[in-house]
Amino acid sequence: MLSIKNLHASIEGTPILKGINLEIKAGEVHAIMGPNGSGKSTLASVLAGREEYEVTEGEVLFNGQDLLDLSPEDRAREGVFLAFQYPVEIPGVSTTNFLRTAVNQVREYRGQEALDAVKFLSLMKEKMKLVEIDQKLMSRALNEGFSGGEKKRNEIFQMAMLEPSLSILDETDSGLDIDALRIVSNGVNQLKSPDNATIVVTHYQRLLDYIVPDYVHVLYKGKIVKSGSKELALELEEKGYDWIKEDVDSASV
Amino acid sequence: MTTLTKNKIKDSFLEIIAKATSENFSEIKQQAVEFLQKEGLPAAKAEEYKFTPLSKKLESLTNLTSATQINLSAEAVKSELIPDLEVDYLVFNNGNFDKELSSYTEKNYSVKSFKSLSEEETTKIGSIAKVSKDPFTALNTAFFQDGIYIHIAKGKVVERPILILNFNQANNGQVISPRIYVQGESNAEATFIEKVISLNDEAYFLNGVTEVKVGENAHLNYYKIQNESTTAIEANNFVSDVHRDATFTSVTLSLKGDMIRNNLSLNLLDSGCEGNMYGLYLLDGKTHVDNHTNVDHTMPHADSNELYKGILAEKSRGVFNGKIFVRQDAQKTNAFQQNNNILLSDDAIINTKPQLEIWADDVKCSHGCTTGQLDEEALFYLQARGIGKDQAKGLLLYAFAGEIMDHIKIDAFKEYCITLVQERLGKL
Numbered sequence: 001m002l003s004i005k006n007l008h009a010s011i012e013g014t015p016i017l018k019g020i021n022l023e024i025k026a027g028e029v030h031a032i033m034g035p036n037g038s039g040k041s042t043l044a045s046v047l048a049g050r051e052e053y054e055v056t057e058g059e060v061l062f063n064g065q066d067l068l069d070l071s072p073e074d075r076a077r078e079g080v081f082l083a084f085q086y087p088v089e090i091p092g093v094s095t096t097n098f099l100r101t102a103v104n105q106v107r108e109y110r111g112q113e114a115l116d117a118v119k120f121l122s123l124m125k126e127k128m129k130l131v132e133i134d135q136k137l138m139s140r141a142l143n144e145g146f147s148g149g150e151k152k153r154n155e156i157f158q159m160a161m162l163e164p165s166l167s168i169l170d171e172t173d174s175g176l177d178i179d180a181l182r183i184v185s186n187g188v189n190q191l192k193s194p195d196n197a198t199i200v201v202t203h204y205q206r207l208l209d210y211i212v213p214d215y216v217h218v219l220y221k222g223k224i225v226k227s228g229s230k231e232l233a234l235e236l237e238e239k240g241y242d243w244i245k246e247d248v249d250s251a252s253v
Numbered sequence: 254m255t256t257l258t259k260n261k262i263k264d265s266f267l268e269i270i271a272k273a274t275s276e277n278f279s280e281i282k283q284q285a286v287e288f289l290q291k292e293g294l295p296a297a298k299a300e301e302y303k304f305t306p307l308s309k310k311l312e313s314l315t316n317l318t319s320a321t322q323i324n325l326s327a328e329a330v331k332s333e334l335i336p337d338l339e340v341d342y343l344v345f346n347n348g349n350f351d352k353e354l355s356s357y358t359e360k361n362y363s364v365k366s367f368k369s370l371s372e373e374e375t376t377k378i379g380s381i382a383k384v385s386k387d388p389f390t391a392l393n394t395a396f397f398q399d400g401i402y403i404h405i406a407k408g409k410v411v412e413r414p415i416l417i418l419n420f421n422q423a424n425n426g427q428v429i430s431p432r433i434y435v436q437g438e439s440n441a442e443a444t445f446i447e448k449v450i451s452l453n454d455e456a457y458f459l460n461g462v463t464e465v466k467v468g469e470n471a472h473l474n475y476y477k478i479q480n481e482s483t484t485a486i487e488a489n490n491f492v493s494d495v496h497r498d499a500t501f502t503s504v505t506l507s508l509k510g511d512m513i514r515n516n517l518s519l520n521l522l523d524s525g526c527e528g529n530m531y532g533l534y535l536l537d538g539k540t541h542v543d544n545h546t547n548v549d550h551t552m553p554h555a556d557s558n559e560l561y562k563g564i565l566a567e568k569s570r571g572v573f574n575g576k577i578f579v580r581q582d583a584q585k586t587n588a589f590q591q592n593n594n595i596l597l598s599d600d601a602i603i604n605t606k607p608q609l610e611i612w613a614d615d616v617k618c619s620h621g622c623t624t625g626q627l628d629e630e631a632l633f634y635l636q637a638r639g640i641g642k643d644q645a646k647g648l649l650l651y652a653f654a655g656e657i658m659d660h661i662k663i664d665a666f667k668e669y670c671i672t673l674v675q676e677r678l679g680k681l
Binding site for chain 1: 645
């Protein structure tokens with residue numbers, strides 16, 4: 001589904017990603033871990049199409065299509081979803097109105113009929129249950145005044161509404177207490193299917209107790225320096241990142 | 254220096270003065286002429302006009318004389334009505350009341366041309382918008398010919414909105430001087446909608462004065478749309494005396510023009526009154542819009558609310574100057590003022606200045622202004638959910654601007670304005 005080859009990206013001339021290679025197939029869950037500043041969020045942002053990042057080398061194919069060539073909105077319409085690390089507050093735009101615009105634009109792109117108000121609301125009700133999100137939040141301005149947990153739940157709720165084939169969760173667990181984490185993970189797990197894939201970017205192993213990955217990759221200094229099964233995450237939890245850093249740093253000397 | 258302007262005005266005044274003496278309004282016209290001969294139009298450095306060099310703008314016009322009536326068809330007038338809204342409409346034809354083209358029921362109110370005013374009514378003209386307060390008010394006073402006097406009797410509720418259609422078509426910058434006087438007696442209620450329309454792209458100087466008395470416990474709303482040609486120069490002088498327990502609300506929507514100056518003054522003359530001023534300006538090209546507001550709290554327990562918002566693209570320029578004056582007797586005043594702007598280009602300019610002068614010690618007054626760019630992070634967020642860039646931009650800009658529309662209390666007109674605003678935002 002997703003094939004990243006030798007991806008290099010920089011921001012304002014500073015290289016952040018220095019040759020990422022990653023293959024993701026439908027039905028898989030990949031966790032990307034790594035110390036702060038290793039490039040995890042950059043990778044997520046580059047995949048979603050954030051403009052500040054410049055791709056200097058390499059390619060990303062999504063279902064055989066050049067992903068980097070698409071605008072952010074077309075990536076979303078093709079089925080890429082980024083759950084933001086810091087969801088943006090947008091005063092004056094209600095969550096319902098925003099989602100209806102988004103859902104219908106995505107449907108239009110996919111050649112589906114727009115949902116009328118009734119159908120949209122019933123879809124919304126159904127998906128709201130997944131993340132136990134309060135109906136009251138829907139009529140409020142998007143993310144405005146939402147608690148940290150509500151914002152993250154709202155991200156997963158949007159993911160449920162848009163039914164992406166590739167979901168990228170950028171530190172969705174950061175700042176969540178255990179109850180919120182459970183709800184969010186539960187939502188993600190219910191959305192999992194043999195047809196879609198998930199990239200979980202996280203700093204903490206804790207999330208992976210709930211969203212169990214098929215593969216774990218360690219990102220350090222802009223490269224994937226180690227890949228393994230979910231046991232790798234446990235090892236990292238126990239030993240920290242220093243041993244990996246040392247391995248990489250001594251190898252490069 | 255404004256000598257050029259002064260001289261030009263002097264020349265055309267000779268003609269005006271001669272006329273003025275033979276009219277009902279000879280006294281105030283004489284005062285206006287004397288005021289202008291003494292003061293001239295604002296000099297380049299005049300504090301009140303320093304960001305909006307109207308005098309300089311007028312010097313570039315070659316034909317600073319009074320515009321005359323034009324041929325206007327009933328169809329042209331009808332095309333400016335508001336869909337799904339039944340209104341009474343009053344037409345101004347190059348600054349003069351055109352009774353033939355107007356259509357009004359006078360249900361619960363009356364309309365008179367300045368030509369048929371009683372002596373008492375005549376004395377009211379200029380009693381609220383005083384000649385000595387502003388040079389452009391004086392200029393209008395010297396120039397105006399046939400205005401309208403609207404009277405809403407005690408306790409009368411005017412159900413249909415009164416639509417004032419201001420049609421303008423001048424040659425080489427002639428002066429157009431509409432004049433409106435509204436006498437709202439106690440417990441009267443009415444809503445006015447004014448549209449300024451340019452019939453072609455010739456420059457003109459539209460210099461209107463509207464004075465409104467809001468009597469005891471009366472409720473008046475005044476909505477105005479300025480969507481003119483990009484050569485239009487306008488000074489819009491609006492003064493309202495608000496009496497005990499009365500409420501006056503204005504909403505001004507400025508979309509297009511060359512240089513527009515709105516002088517809006519509310520005199521809150523007694524306790525319990527409320528003055529609301531809202532405005533939205535959405536500008537591009539080289540359009541320059543200046544909202545100069547002034548609210549004068551004279552007695553205790555009066556409120557004023559003010560919110561102006563602007564989105565400026567290309568090389569447009571906005572000016573906001575909000576003066577709040579709280580006199581010593583005006584204890585327990587609540588006065589709120591806010592001006593927020595979004596600049597869409599590096600060349601757009603906003604000058605914003607709150608001016609609070611408070612002489613009472615037990616009041617709540619606040620003011621604030623913000624200027625920023627379109628939030629790129631919010632834009633990306635919407636795009637990342639599949640919303641196209643242009644539509645995402647429109648959503649964000651409307652989210653910013655829409656708040657002003659909520660102060661329009663007539664649904665059909667609100668819808669009309671929302672459509673106008675959304676169309677406009679799509680082009681910024």
